[in-house]
Amino acid sequence: MFNKKWWLKLLFALTIGCSSVLAQNDPQPVPPVSGPPATSADRQSPSKEKDSDAELRRLIQSSGGSEEAIILNLEAYLSKYPESERREEIEEQIHKLAVKAGDHERTISYAEKQLKNGPDGEDIDLLTSLVSTLRARRKDGDLTKALGYAERLVTSFEKLITVSRKPGRLSQAQWQEQKNQGLASIYLVRGRVLAELEQLERAGGDLRRSYELYPLAGAALTLSEMLEKQQKTDEALRFALLAFVHAISGDEQIDLKDTRRRMSRLYTTRKKNEVGLGDLLLETWDRQAREREERMAKLENSLANAGMTDPFLFRLTRVDGTPLEMSTLRGKIVVMNFWATWCGPCRTELPLFQKTIEKYKDDQNVVFLAVTTDEDRENVQPYLKQNRHNLPVVFAENIDSLFNVSAIPTTIILNREGKVSFRMRGFNPNDDFVAFLSDKIEAARK
């Protein structure tokens, strides 16, 4: 649950400058309930540990940043201290280093060790890594073994998502999309193994299911390869085109040159030459782009307003879900209070902000926005209700970044020209907030 030593991880990162080494994989989406209390008694015996700690540190540092050297040193360390309380932690690091070094033998053996040691024995990322490494190594029996792990992977992932709670900051649609994406990846993993084992019917089932849940270039490509073998040329071409389009519009790595040759081969089986293939590709791209946009629109995209530099081009979402076009506020004085449900001073400040709004309720030239910077959107409505706030609340949706809001709360006033005429970080409980803010609003009129 928590690492006793952070420096080991840090040292790896700094020694070999490797990001993947530090990427921890914790497939547990539900916050674990309280574990047993950690006391100083949990710690290892300091005198015994001190020596081996220093040694471990030296071993890592002396490896000069080479993964192979670190692996050998760590293995030597483990054979010298077979009872080391760090064994699991070190084995985990060796596995990650082996992945990075492309060392299939060690990747497989250490992943299998970790699976045995793991608390529930079913680590999604480990299983995935095992399947792909076994596929790559492909010794006798590796594919069958890979299928065994792929089956376990599917079972545990399906189980995992049924017990996972939706994180508060995701909408229902986002959560569903996320689950679909995960499932699509998992079925793809198994589908690939099945295809390689020539179990084409089952493979087709997995790959199509994967593609329907979430369109991945990998699934489309594998389907295309399989369909070509079955001499279903038209469908094979359709999926080759889809694979190409998904790969260039996303960040999935597939062999684009090879896919391009595949498209050409399949197309020219039917036609004499490549004439018309380009049009077909563009057509596929247009259709996919449209579908992608429609999907994103449903997801209340978190990248809303990204890259925009004019606040009056922003489209924000009110807490009731209706949109607020900032352009409708152009020419008015806009008073924005950036707050959050978790912010202590905001709890005191918001009622005073509301009082200021009431004071200006008849003034059509002054507009107020209580801009929430909450990451967990679902917290906002209950909070407002509980505190009986009747405020014009909108979600920040990147307008906080535009104004470089680096403190919560922050109050910003835009004058009629849309320029920032006043900015306040924090909340001063000793000031008369209403009078103070009113002064600043009046100053913005000038």
Added chain:
Amino acid sequence: MDHFNFRQAGGLELLVSATLEASGFINAFTTRQGGVSPLPAGTLNLGNFSQDDHLNINENRRRLKVALDHNERPLLTLQQIHSADVHRVTTPEDAARASLEPPIGDALVTSRRDLLLGVQTADCLPILIADRRTGATAVVHAGWRGTLAGIARRTVEEMRERLDSSPADLLAAIGPAIGPCCFEVGYEVVEQFRTVWSHTAELISQSGQVHNPGQDGRVHLDLSLANRLQLREAGLPDTSIEDCNLCTICHNHRFFSYRFENGAVNPVGRMMGVIGWRE
């Protein structure tokens, strides 16, 4: 080096950095235990906010000072705003002003030996820093926004530039906070880290996702590692940085957790990380 002890004192349970203590600094990270706040009954809420009676908070703070055996000393705190603003206290006037009205910011540094400094947290990362040579002390409140803005690094810079500290003399102790196991953040948070920080990939981890890392919205952030890296960048040797590695969500029976207890609708107490020079 990672050496923290839980200790009972005056009815309170305190987590103490033995290294800071051995170097002459009173220090503690508080737990729920030993107070008079109804969050639930008998808890030690040290945060000054509207959901608890200020009389409770005053009594809890008094108990903390008694437990630290320094009831006579002013305990300076901040009005925390998740920024990278560092507030410095050097003169008696500074101290008097700050004790009347908590300064706005997220780190306090002082060269004075007659004060206690405190930060309030319930998931955010509390950091205590002490200068073995000069006796200067600092407290840091680092949530993800403050971390992004570089609060830990700026605190060390302030100590170096204004209080004549040398990073080699500094010791840092990191208290209980939401761990990478439980601190799920959105893609937009990761993006903000990416724009300012080259270490981002090391700070995040994925769970249950194979494709599109970082774009599925399910990412865990290692707040503690982010701050340790900052302290290291600021010149602290890694052997001078201690981390208790206790997650407020995993150990919610012991610590307040704003996220776990759903602070948006429930009153959630605040713990305190506190430090001072021992005469």
